[in-house]
Amino acid sequence: MTIGFASQVAAPACALCTAGLLVLAPAAATTGTVPEPGPRATDAATSPLDRPGTHVRPRRGAPEVPELTARSWLIADARTGDVLAAHDAHRRLPPASTLKTLFALTVLPALPAGIRHRVGQKELADVGPGSSLVGVAENRTYQVADLWNGVFLSSGNDAVHVLAGLTGGWRATAERMQAKARALGARDTRVKSPDGYDAPGQVSSAFDLAVFGRAGLRNPEFARYCAREEARFPGRDGGSYPIVNTNRLLTGADGVEPYRGLIGIKNGYTGNAGNTLIAAARRDGRTLVATVMNPRSDDGYAVYEEARSLLDWGFGAAGRVDAVGSLDALRAGPLRGPEAEAAVPVARRDDGPGRPASWTIAGAALLGGAGTALFLRLRWGPVPAD
Numbered sequence: 019m020t021i022g023f024a025s026q027v028a029a030p031a032c033a034l035c036t037a038g039l040l041v042l043a044p045a046a047a048t049t050g051t052v053p054e055p056g057p058r059a060t061d062a063a064t065s066p067l068d069r070p071g072t073h074v075r076p077r078r079g080a081p082e083v084p085e086l087t088a089r090s091w092l093i094a095d096a097r098t099g100d101v102l103a104a105h106d107a108h109r110r111l112p113p114a115s116t117l118k119t120l121f122a123l124t125v126l127p128a129l130p131a132g133i134r135h136r137v138g139q140k141e142l143a144d145v146g147p148g149s150s151l152v153g154v155a156e157n158r159t160y161q162v163a164d165l166w167n168g169v170f171l172s173s174g175n176d177a178v179h180v181l182a183g184l185t186g187g188w189r190a191t192a193e194r195m196q197a198k199a200r201a202l203g204a205r206d207t208r209v210k211s212p213d214g215y216d217a218p219g220q221v222s223s224a225f226d227l228a229v230f231g232r233a234g235l236r237n238p239e240f241a242r243y244c245a246r247e248e249a250r251f252p253g254r255d256g257g258s259y260p261i262v263n264t265n266r267l268l269t270g271a272d273g274v275e276p277y278r279g280l281i282g283i284k285n286g287y288t289g290n291a292g293n294t295l296i297a298a299a300r301r302d303g304r305t306l307v308a309t310v311m312n313p314r315s316d317d318g319y320a321v322y323e324e325a326r327s328l329l330d331w332g333f334g335a336a337g338r339v340d341a342v343g344s345l346d347a348l349r350a351g352p353l354r355g356p357e358a359e360a361a362v363p364v365a366r367r368d369d370g371p372g373r374p375a376s377w378t379i380a381g382a383a384l385l386g387g388a389g390t391a392l393f394l395r396l397r398w399g400p401v402p403a404d
Contacts, residue, residue: 067107067225067343074103080338084327087314091324092224093332096232096298096305100341102332104224107343110206111311113222114286115150115173116294117214119230119240120207120222121182121191122169124198126239128185131163141183142176146215149175152261155254164252170243171263172251173286178213188212203346204229216290224309229345231283231296231307244282267297267322274322277329281305285321293321299329306332 066073074083083103090111092104101107136159145151152167152174154160160180168177182191192209199207204226210217234240247269250258263269265285270276279299286294292312299306308328313320 065343067101067104070106070109072103072105073107073342075340075342076335077338077340081331081334084324084331086310086324086327087320088310088312088324089314090224090311091309091328092228093306093308093328094228094232094345095332096235096307099232099345101225101228101343101345102306102335102339102341103328104342107225108206108223109311110208110221110223111294112216112220112288112291113207113214113227113311114216114288114291114294115214116227116230116284116286116296116309117207117209117212117220117222118169118173118178118286119227119234119244119284119296120195120199120204120209121178121212121214122166122240122243123202123230123233123237124195125181125185125191126166126237129162129181131161131166131239133162133184134159135162135180135184137180141180144188145176145179146211146213149213149215150264151176152251153253153259154180158252158254160252166239166243167246167249167261168251170284171246171249171261173264173284175213175215182212199226199230202229202233214286214288214291216288224311225345227294227296227309227311228307231298231309232345234283235281235298235305235307241282244284265295265297266319267295267325272319274319275326277326283307293318295321295325297325297329299333301333304333304336308332 072083076082086105088105090106090109092101092107094101137154137156139156142154142156150173152169152172154165154168154174154176162181162184165174165177165181168174169181179188182188185191186194191212195209195212196207199205199209204222206221206223207226208219208221210220214220234244245268247263249261251261253259262271264271265282266272266274267277267285268280268282277297277299279301281298281300283296283298285296293310294312295308295310297308297310306329308325310321310325310328313324315324317323
């Protein structure tokens with residue numbers, strides 16, 4: 019693997035944890051196992067969201083909840099975390115590419131956008147057949163920002179594989195994602211394939227996906243990527259080509275009317291999962307996040323229309339419904355040991371057979387900007403050019 023830094027890379031503040039210490043890898047990554055989700059913790063009685071069915075607490079004059087075909091759905095206030103209504107909120111279902119939101123929450127803090135990396139053949143070897151791709155090519159150099167555009171806009175599994183390789187590898191990334199989910203209180207999620215590609219035992223829920231979407235909106239980088247409608251992606255010939263966000267509720271593609279006030283977040287589809295969507299919108303100073311999993315309608319774009327109906331209902335029900343739960347209510351106390359959330363995951367370059375890995379992206383980021391680039395030139399030699 020060859021890694022270089024652009025000269026103006028700035029180290030993110032999140033690379034530093036309290037007391038000035040850097041956490042290079044979560045304990046989970048050192049165990050060689052992926053911690054399975056345990057029972058959800060509650061502060062008092064069991065939440066209504068733990069029970070199957072549709073849950074809503076309308077006051078007088080509240081609009082009726084729309085009839086949806088989705089197997090599971092939820093709508094919540096992104097600021098307060100109040101769940102306004104939900105159906106089978108904790109039903110475990112395949113998430114498809116909406117799981118990329120958890121991937122981004124886990125990996126984004128570790129990789130400054132200006133890092134440049136030349137892709138090797140092995141990094142693309144295990145991309146699943148039939149995957150959505152942005153067009154990452156071996157022996158081509160990309161900035162991390164390019165790869166994130168590929169993840170958020172084109173749902174590129176090839177870009178996910180490269181980014182996971184830069185932060186410790188496929189299995190270690192799945193472990194960190196699992197730990198991140200637990201730290202956020204998302205106990206329904208089991209991570210087997212970081213890109214959301216169908217894998218035995220990989221599941222999430224409408225509740226957990228709303229937790230991931232809400233957390234993503236608090237990360238400025240995540241928020242920018244998920245709201246971006248178009249970008250240009252580096253091509254094989256040294257040029258670039260346009261890519262368009264596949265979230266049709268954002269772009270209005272394929273006859274789907276764009277939703278007024280939409281600010282992202284991520285859609286997904288596989289044959290096993292069906293269509294899945296996390297959507298967030300802002301109107302009149304209020305932000306809602308809605309999740310829709312596997313509509314049973316014959317309409318391939320029903321996931322967007324059902325999310326539209328949920329968001330419309332949520333804005334119309336403002337102040338006229340009581341919460342049926344909270345995206346924070348089931349969060350356990352601070353996690354310890356193998357379930358602890360890492361501040362920064364590892365990215366290593368091996369110097370050669372029998373020689374130890376010499377540095378990490380996370381550790382190098384502490385040097386900041388030109389100091390990082392100078393260190394890498396002294397330690398590894400010149401930064402590769404395009």
